[in-house]
Amino acid sequence: MIEFEWQYTGDSPIYVRTFMRQQGISRTLLKQIKFSGGSICVDGTQVRVTYKMRSGQRLKVTLPPEIPSDHLQVSDTPLDILYEDDHFLVVNKPAEVASVPSHIYADDSMVNRVKGYLTRTHAASQVTHIVTRLDRETSGIVIFAKHHFAHTVLDTQLKQHSLKKTYLCVVSGVMSQQHAVIDAPIGRQPGSFIKRMVRSDGRSAQTEYWVVKRMQATTLLRVRLHTGRTHQIRVHMASLGHPLVGDFLYGQQTNPWIHRQALHCASVSFYNPFAQQQITCYAPIPADFATLIEHENQL
Incomplete structure (x- = not known):
């Protein structure tokens, strides 16, 4: 299970759904938490999203389990990992490798390789959430999220142009x-x-x-x-x-x-709200580009 916990420190009571939205949980994810096996608890007691939290109370959100696709092939090709934590995986994609599988490149895209990596490392969620993509012939950085919440966070940053x-x-x-x-x-x-x-x-x-x-x-x-x-x-x-x-x-x-x-x-920069820090990654220039x-x- 993937869980998150926050303490409310405001002066006035606040609806749980409002507080969750302030933490970056989208409406879509909120629906999944409510109806697909997640849970919302305040001070250890399960509550509805209309519950009003008071200052000092703690909210714990458990994400619903993510079911990986049976149709996605696993590739054991190693990854060039530039950054990794419990929420994000940033990799350096070689040229000539597709970002996502297709009928032409069904078995060894970056998504297949990340699926293999998540499987081998027994990740909490083995669903591949690709955040940024590159054309097959373009080399460099591709970002994956390790769960739906992390994907939502970076999607928002993409829309706000704060992911560089x-x-x-x-x-x-x-x-x-x-x-x-x-x-x-x-x-x-x-x-x-x-x-x-x-x-x-x-x-x-x-x-x-x-x-x-x-x-x-x-x-x-x-x-x-x-x-x-x-x-x-x-x-x-x-x-x-x-x-x-x-x-x-x-x-x-x-x-x-x-x-x-x-x-x-060559580089990406995004804010990691779970670690409360800016993450910047660099991918070295590949040999053909340098030549x-x-x-x-x-x-």
Whole structure:
């Protein structure tokens, strides 16, 4: 069982449901706790959410058991773990590995690997909650939550843009502007299920970038996403006439040093309310990305 306990220190009585919402428990999770096997207790006595707590009383919430999917295959491929506690698991995803399983990559996505890890370590919940995803060819940091409550916490931070993700990418051509914010809506490209494009009726999308290094024919950028649209960095850079090096979908796959889009999620930062601290993780630049920069810098 996964349990959480808080003490109420306010001056005026407060409904249990209000206090739970203040702790970050969503309405959806509250319903699951009420109707799917969880419990809500004040000072050791089970109560309804309409119970009014008084100052000094302690609330204990027991999450309902999570039932893992029988259809999700377990992979025993080891993980490169960047951070782990009872609530979060942050891993470094290699390029060419899918974030989630599909009919093409059914057995060895990051979700399959995390499922295997949770099984081997006898985790309290063996349901995989993926919080952030990367394209299959993009390397770098992917965040998993270890239970529904932790997933809710980070989903909220994503919506509030307080979960920060920073990328490194190499784009074609030499970019003249040192720093800019690309504010251009993104939608599907007509006739393609996969490809996106900048279009006036698309969803709002903002990408901020800084030039790290200008090379002879390419530019190394540091990028921060302010929204999370599909292929956002790839689409925005291509729209400027500077597609990512190696990006077969939005540019050309012609670079001899890297055989994928040159995109790496290098750092993430989020607030861990259970430990009451900011967590920042870094993923080292992979070998193919480093080789690309080294050779482009020598041209």
